[in-house]
Amino acid sequence: MPEGDTVHLACKRLHRALAGSEVTASDFRVPQLANADLSGARVVEVVSRGKHQLLRFALADGEPLTLHTHFKMDGTWHLYRPGATRRGGPDFQVRVVLTTADWEAVGYRLPIVELVPTAQEHTVVGHLGPDLLGPDWDLDEALRRLGSAPERTIGEALLDQRNLAGIGTLYRAETLFLSGIHPRTPVAAVPDLRAVVERARRLLEANKDRPDQSTTGDLRRGRTAWVFERARQPCRRCGTRIREEAFGPRGQERKVYWCPGCQPQKVADPSRSVTGEHGPSLRS
Template identity: 50%
Template sequence: MPEGDTVWQAAKRLHEALAGKVLTRSDLRVPKFATADLTGRTVLDVTARGKHLLTRIEGGLTLHSHLRMDGSWKVFADGQRWVGGPAHQIRAILGNADRTAVGYRLPVLELLRTTEEIRAVGHLGPDLLGPDWNPDQALANLLADPARPLGEALLDQRNLAGIGNVYKCELCFLLGVTPWLPVGALPADRAAALPALAKKLLETNRDRLIRTTTGRRGQDLFVYGRAPRPCLRCQTSVRLADQGDGSRERPTYWCPGCQAGPAPSPAASRRTPRRTTN
């Protein structure tokens, strides 16, 4: 699933291509909204809210989309060949005289009244890249369930919005604890530093093509995608296991030398690492 910085970048591209311009083409390829016609309306703005995209359109309408694992929005110039997947994977087309935005494999696509956006994003916690960011509230949300593993709490968008699996792993490394450490066991000084650290990581990367948490070219991430290679700090082999609440397991990377706290046994965590260039 894309991280908050990736969705922020998508919103920026869509806003630059569509905002302030009249739609000359509109095609929503989902059954419930297939007959909706947005042509002749002006796109007011496109904004990210956590991992959600909100395209606000003249007449009090909002097109809400979510990329989940495989979705994407591509922007093409007039006459440019569309490259993003086969035609049957297209779920939305929004075009004007200069640019066309094409949504591929969008698992969530709905047209709603702008006044009802809360139905789509009202459950989200403070947005790390949004104007509603509130570090104190984000920390309070995380600490509300002290027995919950830190990694699961970070991925819960109701606590704070924008962290995905990559930042979960990298944040836990930078905090020096495993993703399985109960939130309530996080040392007070590290808990206090967590919101600012998370915001710094996403803000640093929101304008980057290649995400980095290390500042090292060619070694962009500390642990994510690096198993079983040596840790960049202590040379211990980075380990990989699944973590989840039962509804979805996510590949989770950590360094047993640098990160304190509970973790799966070596036998339980043995799995085939995914290919990566980081």
């Protein structure tokens, strides 16, 4: 699933192409919007909210509307000049077409496509935590949300978009590796949760304006990640074989990658209290 930086870049490109333009034709190919028509509307802006896309429109008569979409695993937006050959997939995979004088914005395989009054955007994205790349970013609020379930694993907590919006499996794996933290570590046992979150934000910031993602600083093929999708390969730091595991709530298990040498799993010390002021006492 595309992560926050990828969605941020996609929305930036859509905004650059469409903002300020009038929609000359629209085509919604989802049942619930079969009769919707945005012709004559002006594109105000296109912004990301975590992994969500919000295309905002001003109407000549009527309240402003927002087109809310989400990529999930396979969705994408493509931009074409009018009359250009489309290359985003077969025509039956098109869910939305927005046409202006200069561009056609075509949404392929979008599993979420809905129109809501702009004033009611909270009904579709209000559940999200602070956006790591957004103007609403609030580190203290993100830490408060993460800390509200201290027994939860940090690997699960970082993926929960209700805590902070934008992190996916790539940035979870890479952030925890660079922080030396095993993904099954309880949130309460993370030595410096603030530093973990700040590191995740720096990684997304570093990649938000380019299509190629790298957490190592190396954009060469096969050199862009420390542990992500490198199961059974040697750790770039210590040589230990990278491991992978799928865990999470039933039906929502996601793969995570880690180095047993650089991120040893710690267990509670049974000789000490696990309910003290500073949380569980851990040992390697």
